[in-house]
Amino acid sequence: MTDASGPVLELAGPRPAPIIEADRLVKRYGPRVALRGVSFTIAPREVVGLLGPNGSGKSTLLRLITGYLAPSGGTARVDGLDVVSESIEVRRRVGYVPEDAPLYEWMRVSEFLDFMARIKGLGGVAARCAASGVAEQLALGPVMRLLIGKLSRGYRQRVAIAQALLCDPRVLIFDEPTNALDAFQVVAVRELIRSLAGSRTILVASHVLSEIEKVASRVMILVEGRLLTDDALREVKGPSRLRLRVGGESQQVVACLRSVPGVAAAVCNERGTYLITAEPGQNIAPGVAASVSRMGLPLEELATVAPDLESVFLDLAARQALPDRVAA
Amino acid sequence: MKVFAALVRKEEQALFTSPIAYVVLTVFLLLMGYSFCLTLFMTHVSDLVHLFFQIFVMFLLTIPVITMRLVAEERNLRTLETLLSAPVSETQIVLAKYVASLSLVVLMLVLSLSYAIVLAIFGEPDWGPIYSGYLGLLLLGAALVAAGLTASCIARNQVVAALLSLSIFLLLWIIDQFGYILPDPFNALVVNLSLSVHFKPFVTGSLYLSDAGYFISIALLGIFLSVWALARR
Numbered sequence: 001m002t003d004a005s006g007p008v009l010e011l012a013g014p015r016p017a018p019i020i021e022a023d024r025l026v027k028r029y030g031p032r033v034a035l036r037g038v039s040f041t042i043a044p045r046e047v048v049g050l051l052g053p054n055g056s057g058k059s060t061l062l063r064l065i066t067g068y069l070a071p072s073g074g075t076a077r078v079d080g081l082d083v084v085s086e087s088i089e090v091r092r093r094v095g096y097v098p099e100d101a102p103l104y105e106w107m108r109v110s111e112f113l114d115f116m117a118r119i120k121g122l123g124g125v126a127a128r129c130a131a132s133g134v135a136e137q138l139a140l141g142p143v144m145r146l147l148i149g150k151l152s153r154g155y156r157q158r159v160a161i162a163q164a165l166l167c168d169p170r171v172l173i174f175d176e177p178t179n180a181l182d183a184f185q186v187v188a189v190r191e192l193i194r195s196l197a198g199s200r201t202i203l204v205a206s207h208v209l210s211e212i213e214k215v216a217s218r219v220m221i222l223v224e225g226r227l228l229t230d231d232a233l234r235e236v237k238g239p240s241r242l243r244l245r246v247g248g249e250s251q252q253v254v255a256c257l258r259s260v261p262g263v264a265a266a267v268c269n270e271r272g273t274y275l276i277t278a279e280p281g282q283n284i285a286p287g288v289a290a291s292v293s294r295m296g297l298p299l300e301e302l303a304t305v306a307p308d309l310e311s312v313f314l315d316l317a318a319r320q321a322l323p324d325r326v327a328a
Numbered sequence: 329m330k331v332f333a334a335l336v337r338k339e340e341q342a343l344f345t346s347p348i349a350y351v352v353l354t355v356f357l358l359l360m361g362y363s364f365c366l367t368l369f370m371t372h373v374s375d376l377v378h379l380f381f382q383i384f385v386m387f388l389l390t391i392p393v394i395t396m397r398l399v400a401e402e403r404n405l406r407t408l409e410t411l412l413s414a415p416v417s418e419t420q421i422v423l424a425k426y427v428a429s430l431s432l433v434v435l436m437l438v439l440s441l442s443y444a445i446v447l448a449i450f451g452e453p454d455w456g457p458i459y460s461g462y463l464g465l466l467l468l469g470a471a472l473v474a475a476g477l478t479a480s481c482i483a484r485n486q487v488v489a490a491l492l493s494l495s496i497f498l499l500l501w502i503i504d505q506f507g508y509i510l511p512d513p514f515n516a517l518v519v520n521l522s523l524s525v526h527f528k529p530f531v532t533g534s535l536y537l538s539d540a541g542y543f544i545s546i547a548l549l550g551i552f553l554s555v556w557a558l559a560r561r
Contacts, residue, residue: 063409066413067412068409068412068413068561069561088415088416088417089415091412091413091414091415092415094413095413096409096410096413098406098409098410098413100406102405102406102407102409102410103407103410104338104342104407106341106342106345106346107338107341111341115334115337115338116414118330118331118334119331119334119335119411119414119415119416120414120415121330121331121415123330160410163410164413
């Protein structure tokens with residue numbers, strides 16, 4: 001028999017030190033600011049998705065973490081190493097697959113993997129063994145003697161992933177890994193990323209929401225250089241919202257929603273459709289219906305919406321892009 | 329060192345899988361062969377002074393073609409991102425590109441030794457100016473490759489890189505002419521920046537440390553600026 005009324009025991013061990021840490025990262029390209037104070041941490045063996053529209057700064061953020069670019073402000077650390085002052089050591093720990101797999105097209109696949117293994121510090125026999133090991137893992141056997149320039153996009157992507165896996169890095173970073181691939185190739189790459197998870201930390205950037213949703217256990221959302229959330233999936237599991245479709249001027253709707261106690265925020269997603277978030281523990285549906293009726297606005301729809309990643313993303317992106325449209 | 333060797337091998341492979349190296353070598357050998365025969369049959373003098381000046385001009389015109397793609401192409405095709413995701417430093421990358429490009433220049437000079445061999449078989453040349461001339465050409469090539477590499481690191485486009493280095497080379501070739509119209513002490517400064525002023529003594533068999541120092545300084549400055557430009561990305 002156990003004593004159920006006894007003190008609650010802390011069964012979880014101490015939290016492991018993060019393997020990737022970004023602290024107020026800023027990147028400027030001349031007058032243009034690509035990243036505006038981005039901070040987050042990633043624990044070892046986490047699979048994290050970085051979601052954001054094109055031009056939101058995802059690739060810049062990944063390039064800062066891999067040491068390819070230097071930040072204009074803030075710091076980033078990988079495995080406790082600073083990405084600027086200890087860039088070479090950071091690159092030993094990171095396998096990076098850049099967007100669109102930029103590879104040497106005049107090299108054969110075997111030559112390229114051998115070359116990458118050598119510049120990652122492996123000697124002759126070890127380099128050949130490592131190259132053939134990753135080639136086997138990624139089923140590159142049939143194309144090892146072909147020029148990279150002759151490969152299909154799917155195979156090119158696999159070669160890019162293979163070079164990232166050389167020397168068994170602790171962290172794998174993928175930038176838009178399914179870009180321009182056909183449906184079969186997308187599934188194959190997704191399965192591959194899933195198979196690599198578990199023993200490694202993986203950071204995947206994409207603008208395709210469904211891709212991120214299928215591979216990541218945590219999703220960060222980056223819009224216009226700002227990290228809007230470092231765990232969008234937590235918000236998905238959060239309280240449901242109301243979708244209100246109503247006629248009338250937006251000022252009237254705003255005034256109507258302001259008068260309802262318990263409304264935390266409302267975002268106008270499209271003309272006349274509002275996504276309303278309640279304060280914790282509040283049931284606002286009757287209040288909203290009553291307020292709309294009292295103001296004489298034509299009510300078309302009032303429904304509870306279980307949040308999904310898409311709605312969370314659109315909600316956050318709308319708040320970022322159109323802060324003046326946030327009603328309450 | 330193994331990493332550096334792998335980088336040099338990759339650069340040499342890149343150089344010799346593109347048609348540029350073969351076109352440059354072919355044009356160089358055709359023009360120099362024609363020039364050597366013409367000079368020899370007209371002057372009946374067994375030296376290579378005239379040929380060395382021809383090679384000097386050929387280097388000014390061909391080295392921009394050799395160096396233009398080194399970094400500009402990698403940046404344009406974004407392979408630099410893949411390369412720099414590996415634990416290699418900018419210095420290693422620049423030095424590997426420099427060594428590989430200089431090896432093509434050295435190959436051009438080695439092939440031109442056939443003219444000296446012809447002179448040795450059919451005449452009695454004075455070997456002193458030939459040795460010093462080759463040393464001068466080697467130093468000139470080392471300086472020009474470094475300057476061309478810098479242009480390739482700065483420019484995003486290969487054609488711009490080639491035009492930039494060609495402009496710098498032509499300016500440094502004729503800059504001593506401006507010395508005559510400038511007042512003292514600027515005239516001496518400008519004259520001492522000239523490639524041809526520092527190259528001429530080598531061809532005539534006169535070796536001065538100042539001339540060698542000039543070419544070595546350009547080479548070191550070019551390598552330093554290339555590393556700086558690459559790290560500034």
